[in-house]
Amino acid sequence: MIHLKNIKKTYQIKKDEKLEAIKSVSLKVEKGDIYGIIGFSGAGKSTLLRTINLLEKPDEGEVLIEGRNIMALKKKELRHMRQSISMIFQHFNLIHNKTVYDNVSFPLEIAGIPSVKRKSIIEECLSIVQLEDKANQYPSNLSGGQKQRVAIARALATNPKILLCDEPTSALDPQTTDNILSFLKKINQELNITMVIVTHEMDVVRKICNKVAVMEKGSILEEFSLSDNQYNPKSDIAKLIFNKDKRMILNV
Numbered sequence: 001m002i003h004l005k006n007i008k009k010t011y012q013i014k015k016d017e018k019l020e021a022i023k024s025v026s027l028k029v030e031k032g033d034i035y036g037i038i039g040f041s042g043a044g045k046s047t048l049l050r051t052i053n054l055l056e057k058p059d060e061g062e063v064l065i066e067g068r069n070i071m072a073l074k075k076k077e078l079r080h081m082r083q084s085i086s087m088i089f090q091h092f093n094l095i096h097n098k099t100v101y102d103n104v105s106f107p108l109e110i111a112g113i114p115s116v117k118r119k120s121i122i123e124e125c126l127s128i129v130q131l132e133d134k135a136n137q138y139p140s141n142l143s144g145g146q147k148q149r150v151a152i153a154r155a156l157a158t159n160p161k162i163l164l165c166d167e168p169t170s171a172l173d174p175q176t177t178d179n180i181l182s183f184l185k186k187i188n189q190e191l192n193i194t195m196v197i198v199t200h201e202m203d204v205v206r207k208i209c210n211k212v213a214v215m216e217k218g219s220i221l222e223e224f225s226l227s228d229n230q231y232n233p234k235s236d237i238a239k240l241i242f243n244k245d246k247r248m249i250l251n252v
């Protein structure tokens with residue numbers, strides 16, 4: 001579904017200083033996966049995620065979505081392709097002077113969907129995240145969890161195949177985090193949307209991901225499936241993910 005091939009990204013941080021944010025990374029995400037990318041701050045997680053929809057254009061490598069190299073697409077084709085790849089962010093990125101309804105409407109307007117058709121789509125997306133009663137509210141009147149649910153509704157409006165999540169719960173308390181994760185899981189299962197989630201929270205990985213890549217200093221240290229009980233974790237992060245799992249199983 002998503003295949004990143006030998007992706008490299010270097011930033012020019014000063015006139016004579018470059019930073020290799022991504023060092024030849026390859027990654028495969030299968031249809032239906034909830035794929036976690038975990039690592040410490042500065043590891044390159046967000047940069048890698050943003051190459052999937054070319055918000056960040058790699059210096060080298062290929063980004064294949066369902067077998068098509070999207071780096072070779074013309075502007076109009078890329079715009080169309082991007083409608084099938086939505087994204088949510090740590091700080092929600094809602095439009096503050098628009099109501100909840102109008103925030104969800106926004107990507108549909110950009111996509112040129114007429115207002116008669118928009119109404120039913122918006123209502124359906126708001127009902128998925130159980131926010132029908134907040135349609136006329138402004139973001140400033142909502143809690144963090146509600147704001148993220150509006151962002152999820154907005155992300156669903158264009159009927160995406162892929163949802164990219166950049167630290168979706170990092171600004172939320174543990175209980176609200178669980179609530180958002182359960183919505184994401186439901187969307188993955190019921191709407192069959194493939195997800196890639198960047199996080200530094202091990203609990204997020206444990207709770208909803210089926211596969212994980214551990215990143216450090218622009219490289220992937222290891223990749224594994226969370227259901228692989230025979231897997232021998234190498235990095236400290238992976239060891240912690242598995243140890244906690246064992247404790248959780250023992251506690252049950």
Ligand SMILES: Nc1ncnc2c1ncn2[C@@H]1O[C@H](COP(=O)(O)OP(=O)(O)OP(=O)(O)O)[C@@H](O)[C@H]1O
Pocket residue numbers: 011012013019021039040041042043044045046047048200
């Ligand atoms: N636009 C940019 N210009 C220059 N350097 C950048 C830019 N974006 C990211 N970087 C640098 O690239 C490296 C990787 O950043 P990135 O945000 O991808 O890491 P991350 O693992 O997502 O970290 P965090 O969890 O803190 O967001 C960091 O050293 C960061 O400072």
